Amino acid sequence: MEKRLMHAVQYNAYGGGSNALKHVEVPIPIPSKDEVLIKLEAASINPLDWKIQKGTLWPILPTKFPYIPCVDVAGEVMEVGKGVTKFKVGDKVVGSMSPFSGGGLAEFAVVKESVTVSRPPKMSASEFAGLPVAGITALQALSQSIGIKLDGSGERKNILITAASGGVGHYAVQLAKLGNTHVTATCGARNMELVKSLGADEVIDYKTPDGAALKSPSGKKYDAVIHCANDFPWSIFEPNLSMNGKVVDISPTPGSVMSFALKKLTFPKKQLVPLFLLPNCRDLQYLVDLVKQGKLTTVIDSKYPITKAEDGWARSIDGHATGKIIFEF
CATH class of the missing domain: 3.40.50.720 (NAD(P)-binding Rossmann-like Domain)
Structure with a gap:
């Protein structure tokens, strides 16, 4: 699998907004210890994502270029790294990636087991992709x-x-x-x-x-x-x-x-x-359970295929989205 390529969206320097996003083919990542590889079904954008691109968090983020943005992801487990006990291949999950590494705007991503939880397989991935951040x-x-x-x-x-x-x-x-x-x-x-x-x-x-x-x-x-x-x-x-x-x-x-x-x-x-956000499994599981029980709803402003990532990026920067902007794969 490490020899196969995947479609991803990245940028190579600070600034440029949606025009700086590039569609590329990069190797599918390999899960390390305590990580799972997931095939993405949905991801969501947060203001944090384009603030990183603007350089607002320089010199902390990103740690290196080129950088694949977005950290909120939902999909299906394709491979588990050494030490992973909670998940198996085929599980439907939602997770949060580190903004230091990014990687969410791609067909596949690796996520730490500690910030990943199971989600109902019969419910849409988009319902859950907005939850982590x-x-x-x-x-x-x-x-x-x-x-x-x-x-x-x-x-x-x-x-x-x-x-x-x-x-x-x-x-x-x-x-x-x-x-x-x-x-x-x-x-x-x-x-x-x-x-x-x-x-x-x-x-x-x-x-x-x-x-x-x-x-x-x-x-x-x-x-x-x-x-x-x-x-x-x-x-x-x-x-x-x-x-x-x-x-x-x-x-x-x-x-x-x-x-x-x-x-x-x-x-x-x-x-x-x-408030300094601390993503964790317990809070994410609590939110997933509320969605399952019908007590919490993700309002979706709009959905974009990864091939139209620039449009969703620009929509988020505009600042008038109602609820979450979702990328689908």
């Missing part, structure tokens, strides 16, 4: 950063989710409603009904004055904010927060981390908290 981000923001118990047993909290129709936001709304929460959400006017259907109690058009000010229609103060939109100054968040309110920033930058440190000094009870 966006779903786990939403889950960790709610359960770890905010402390919401998703079995509904915790004290009632009022939370705000910005950009609630996006990749992370649409999962966050659904997961938050499994807990004891009142959810206020912001999104564009065209997606308000969708976000309501996902469970949000109040939905605000972000282009209105109240939306820009993040004000709850019912006048509630927020115990926590899951901030999925672009930058807002602290001065917008601060008056809307309860006494011990928290803003969880899902895309922390060096600047926001510095702000977090300063807010700890100036607003010791109101906090800006950066």
Whole structure:
């Protein structure tokens, strides 16, 4: 198998957006210890993917060029590496690849056993391909950063989710409603009904004055904010927060981390908290189980074959996707 080639999409330098993506034939990777080789059926793109391409995370990522982007993958196990015990050839799985190595925008990929879980064979791979980065981000923001118990047993909290129709936001709304929460959400006017259907109690058009000010229609103060939109100054968040309110920033930058440190000094009870995603098997399995039970849905904005990867890439960079953009193989 190592002599066979596969179709992949890669880029050779920073910058260039969708125009810099190249369709190539490269060797099918070989699974190392504790890895599985999967034949991809679906992959999803996250803002992280094109931010890496822009050089936002230079000099950390990527570790070398050429680089095959995307880390969220779903497919069928074709080969297992030494030490793998959870999977066998033919298993349907979903997993998360390391952004340091990438490799998701290709016909085959190797994924660590530790960040791969089984998925129902009769359900579409696209239903699960969006879960690893966006779903786990939403889950960790709610359960770890905010402390919401998703079995509904915790004290009632009022939370705000910005950009609630996006990749992370649409999962966050659904997961938050499994807990004891009142959810206020912001999104564009065209997606308000969708976000309501996902469970949000109040939905605000972000282009209105109240939306820009993040004000709850019912006048509630927020115990926590899951901030999925672009930058807002602290001065917008601060008056809307309860006494011990928290803003969880899902895309922390060096600047926001510095702000977090300063807010700890100036607003010791109101906090800006950066979220650093830690993909793991337990959280991914939890999300897969919720999808199986019909308690969590992946909203799919659009699907593209790998041969049209440039179009999906450009769609994601545009920033107005509703839910997840999926590549199919």
